[in-house]
Amino acid sequence: MKxxxxxxxxxxxxxxxxxxxxxxAQELEGTVTLSGAWAIxxxxxxxxxxxxxxxxxxKIDVSAGGAGKGAADAIAGLVDIGMVSRDPDPAEIKKxxxxxxxxxxxxxxxxxxxxPVLADLLKKGxxxxxxxxxxxxxxxxxxxxxxxxxxxxxxxxxxxSDSCGAAASWxxxxxxxxxxxxxxxxYGDPGLLEAAKRDLIGxxxxxxSYVFTREGLAVKGAKLVPIDSNENGLADPDExxxxxxxxxxAIRAGRYPATRRNYFFVKxxxxxxxxxxxxFALSDEGTKIVDEVGTSLPLSKTEREKVLxxxx
Numbered sequence: 001m002k003x004x005x006x007x008x009x010x011x012x013x014x015x016x017x018x019x020x021x022x023x024x025a026q027e028l029e030g031t032v033t034l035s036g037a038w039a040i041x042x043x044x045x046x047x048x049x050x051x052x053x054x055x056x057x058x059k060i061d062v063s064a065g066g067a068g069k070g071a072a073d074a075i076a077g078l079v080d081i082g083m084v085s086r087d088p089d090p091a092e093i094k095k096x097x098x099x100x101x102x103x104x105x106x107x108x109x110x111x112x113x114x115x116p117v118l119a120d121l122l123k124k125g126x127x128x129x130x131x132x133x134x135x136x137x138x139x140x141x142x143x144x145x146x147x148x149x150x151x152x153x154x155x156x157x158x159x160x161s162d163s164c165g166a167a168a169s170w171x172x173x174x175x176x177x178x179x180x181x182x183x184x185x186x187y188g189d190p191g192l193l194e195a196a197k198r199d200l201i202g203x204x205x206x207x208x209s210y211v212f213t214r215e216g217l218a219v220k221g222a223k224l225v226p227i228d229s230n231e232n233g234l235a236d237p238d239e240x241x242x243x244x245x246x247x248x249x250a251i252r253a254g255r256y257p258a259t260r261r262n263y264f265f266v267k268x269x270x271x272x273x274x275x276x277x278x279x280f281a282l283s284d285e286g287t288k289i290v291d292e293v294g295t296s297l298p299l300s301k302t303e304r305e306k307v308l309x310x311x312x
Contacts, residue, residue, distance in 0.1 A: 025114030029057030030273045036070015036295045037165050038189035039105050039207035040262050042295040044083055045164075050289050060277065064188070068163025071097070074265040080274045082265035085165025087208070096267050100278055101307050103262035103290070104297035106208045107169045108241070108250050109225040110196045115281030118223060120147035125235035132174050134203070135159070135181050143201065158195045158204035159186030165260065166192075170205045173258040197221040208247065209295040216244040216294060229257055248297060262296070270311055282308055 034044055041064040048060035067084045074082030075095050088099040107127070109116070126134075130146060134155060143151040149157040159181045160167040166189060167178040174180075186192040189210045196204030203225070213219055224242075226235035238255060243248040250256040270278050280286050282304045290298040299307070 013085075014248065028273070028276065031059045031061060032069075032273055032277050033061045033079040034081040034083055034264075035063045035065055035073045035079045036265075037067040037085035037262065038064045038068075039070070039085040039165055039209050040083040040103065040296070041211050043103065043290055043293060046289050046293045046295070047277070047286055050285065051280050058273065058277075066160075066162035066188070067165035067168070071265055074267055077267055080266070081277075084263045084265050086168045086260060086263075092265070098266045098269055100264040100266060100270065101261055101299070102264050102278075102281060102309070103299065103301070104251060105169075105262045106207050106247065106256055106259045106261065107166050107173075107298075108208070108211050108247075108258070109170075109203060109205050109227070110193060110211060110222050110223055111203050112197050112200050113188065113221055113223045114200050114229065115143075116153055116200065117118055117143045117147045117151055120149070120242065121225050122223075122235055124148075124233060125226035125239055127228045127231050128174070129263075131227070134171070135170070136174055136176055137185065138182055142254045153201045156202040157183035157198050158186050158192055158199075158202055159183035160192055161187045163266070164189075165262070166205060166207050169258060169260040171258075193219070193222065207242075212244040212247070212294065214294055218242055227257060229255065245293060251297060275311060278311065279308060 041062065044229055046063045048062050051060055051261060052058055057263065061194060061306045067086055070082035070084050071092055073079040075092065075097060085105055124147065126146060134146065134157060140146055141155060143153045163178065167181060171178050171181050186195045189207055193206040193210050196202050211222065211224060212220060218224060226239045228235060229239060230236070238250060241250065264278060266274060282299070287298040287304070290296050301302055
């Protein structure tokens with residue numbers, strides 16, 4: 001008799017638990033809104049599509065507009081998640097933001113593949129001091145100064161007009177802030193990349209998300225300018241990035257200098273559907289999506305587990 005009662009209790013518990021799991025799956029519905037960084041936007045859209053496919057009653061609304069907008073929207077409670085492609089400011093933390101580390105990223109200087117000094121740049125690269133003189137001090141205004149020979153061509157410098165992580169990260173590499181960058185302001189990552197591609201004597205910068213195609217090659221019409229990190233006057237093989245895999249190896253190895261972290265900003269500790277979506281993004285399934293779309297660099301399994309544990 002006791003065995004029968006125990007068996008019935010066990011069956012009841014199992015049925016109850018499975019029922020709860022099924023109920024939770026059925027009840028996973030609602031809307032999650034995200035806004036912010038262009039760098040994160042393509043990956044967030046892919047995550048949203050994967051999550052919605054898994055949970056048809058959920059709607060994920062993703063919009064771009066720059067890291068500054070994402071941070072401001074999250075703080076103001078206008079969105080559930082702000083996509084921010086830079087480190088959080090202490091003032092933002094004081095306003096209740098919880099930054100969730102989600103991706104690795106990098107920013108690259110970009111020119112037209114028809115630039116008249118392309119061969120020089122691919123051979124020598126550009127030292128940090130020269131980048132500073134192009135983007136900060138304005139001491140270098142011609143390609144002559146950039147490559148060390150008579151060219152007779154001005155440099156048309158482009159930067160971002162919107163508050164963004166790409167400009168903040170590029171400026172940080174140069175020891176400054178976004179507002180210190182010189183150049184014609186262009187809105188958004190796609191716009192700045194297009195401006196740099198179309199202007200034969202122009203230069204801009206863009207995120208990892210936009211400089212490589214889905215096939216892993218540099219986007220048509222653009223070339224990534226090597227950064228002469230060791231300042232030996234040459235663009236060494238490990239400083240030239242013609243494809244995504246080479247760039248990823250350099251970032252993972254810590255060789256590429258203009259790298260950064262990407263975050264989801266949430267007002268208060270993530271919970272409910274927002275927490276479920278973040279968990280999906282940082283799961284093995286979410287990581288597979290990142291690898292497939294090729295627009296960002298996923299965190300390692302150890303990093304992801306650490307982030308997820310911090311949210312419990």
